[in-house]
Amino acid sequence: MPTTLVVKIACRDAERGRRALADAGVLRKDAIPQRTPEFVFFPVTKKIPLDVAHSFSRKRLANRVSAQPFKTTLAEFLSKRELDAAVTSFDLVGGIAVIQVPARLEKKKKRIAQALLRANNRIETVLRKTGGRTGAFRVQRVEWLAGAKAFSATHKENGCVFRVDLRRAYYSPRLSTERQRIASLVKPNERVLVPFAGVGPFAIPIAKRNNAVEVVAIELNPAAAKLLRENVVLNRVSDRVRVVEGDALKIMGSREFASWADRIVMPLPHSAKSFLPSALHALRRGGVIHFYRIVEKRSGAHGGERELEREAREACAAAGRRFVKLGWRRVIKYSPALAEFVLDFKAF
Numbered sequence: 356m357p358t359t360l361v362v363k364i365a366c367r368d369a370e371r372g373r374r375a376l377a378d379a380g381v382l383r384k385d386a387i388p389q390r391t392p393e394f395v396f397f398p399v400t401k402k403i404p405l406d407v408a409h410s411f412s413r414k415r416l417a418n419r420v421s422a423q424p425f426k427t428t429l430a431e432f433l434s435k436r437e438l439d440a441a442v443t444s445f446d447l448v449g450g451i452a453v454i455q456v457p458a459r460l461e462k463k464k465k466r467i468a469q470a471l472l473r474a475n476n477r478i479e480t481v482l483r484k485t486g487g488r489t490g491a492f493r494v495q496r497v498e499w500l501a502g503a504k505a506f507s508a509t510h511k512e513n514g515c516v517f518r519v520d521l522r523r524a525y526y527s528p529r530l531s532t533e534r535q536r537i538a539s540l541v542k543p544n545e546r547v548l549v550p551f552a553g554v555g556p557f558a559i560p561i562a563k564r565n566n567a568v569e570v571v572a573i574e575l576n577p578a579a580a581k582l583l584r585e586n587v588v589l590n591r592v593s594d595r596v597r598v599v600e601g602d603a604l605k606i607m608g609s610r611e612f613a614s615w616a617d618r619i620v621m622p623l624p625h626s627a628k629s630f631l632p633s634a635l636h637a638l639r640r641g642g643v644i645h646f647y648r649i650v651e652k653r654s655g656a657h658g659g660e661r662e663l664e665r666e667a668r669e670a671c672a673a674a675g676r677r678f679v680k681l682g683w684r685r686v687i688k689y690s691p692a693l694a695e696f697v698l699d700f701k702a703f
């Protein structure tokens with residue numbers, strides 16, 4: 356295999372570098388970039404100056420055999436029934452595609468991953484979900500299938516950059532619209548608590564949009580908290596975001612945060628209900644809570660949104676607070692029967 360001219364760029368600058376290379380028309384699409392934990396090697400047609408640290412060298416890179424659609428490539432080696440069973444949608448986190456492969460296609464999982472790698476020139480790594488999100492940290496179980504063996508990536512969302520590590524900390528690109536909605540609601544001088552902050556995709560855009568806010572981001576998982584601290588620095592919001600590592604139940608319930616918050620974002624949809632009493636302790640009178648839950652997908656008289664409302668009303672009544680509903684929306688589909696909903700409410 357012949358060598359290719361490559362430019363080596365640190366992962367944290369890789370997306371900026373990739374865009375500059377693409378804009379200059381020198382990024383080759385016929386070879387697959389190679390990623391190591393620290394660097395990405397992009398194949399290029401010629402050397403150009405870049406405003407991120409970089410160096411040029413030569414490397415052997417795998418070729419993209421075709422740029423035909425994923426499904427067309429799959430049809431070359433899957434039967435009609437297998438093709439019907441295949442899941443062609445995937446999550447893209449930086450250069451990592453996370454796919455689902457049904458058990459009946461187990462033996463063909465590597466070929467499926469290779470096909471995706473070849474079909475999409477933004478993808479450098481293909482991982483497969485091997486189970487649901489488990490434990491308090493809600494981390495996704497994944498296995499590597501193709502491309503560079505990487506589990507960490509730099510992902511862009513809502514004008515911010517996030518270092519993520521899919522094996523060690525929660526991150527899902529599916530909530531980006533909801534995160535943008537929340538950031539757009541925050542007004543100058545607000546104090547915002549994000550008790551289940553993960554690597555920062557709610558807390559950081561809020562601070563990035565508005566330089567007169569005070570955000571406290573709480574995270575229990577030490578690996579996620581470490582990435583969150585890095586992301587706060589990376590996005591230059593250290594003066595507005597304080598990271599507190601620990602249990603949100605205790606931290607929100609502490610004297611330090613009594614009536615502290617104007618707004619609390621509670622993105623822990625499996626168990627946020629049990630955190631409502633301490634969130635109400637931390638919320639000033641008239642403050643807003645965004646309360647996420649996974650409930651029945653259907654809406655209407657007996658729909659999921661009614662369940663959220665009942666839980667929030669009960670928690671407010673128990674805390675001697677008046678509940679005022681602002682609105683609700685279905686955030687994402689979770690399973691055939693369930694969906695994630697958010698209820699926005701005020702508590703006086």
Ligand SMILES: C[S@@+](CC[C@H](N)C(=O)[O-])C[C@H]1O[C@@H](n2cnc3c(N)ncnc32)[C@H](O)[C@@H]1O
Pocket residue numbers: 491492493524525526527530550551552553554555556557573574575576579601602603604622623624
């Ligand atoms: C569903 S994830 C959401 C993360 C982030 N907000 C996002 O949208 O990517 C929930 C996060 O809450 C954290 N977590 C779970 N229990 C917690 C607790 N008691 N206190 C603080 N964080 C907690 C998990 O480690 C995980 O990172």
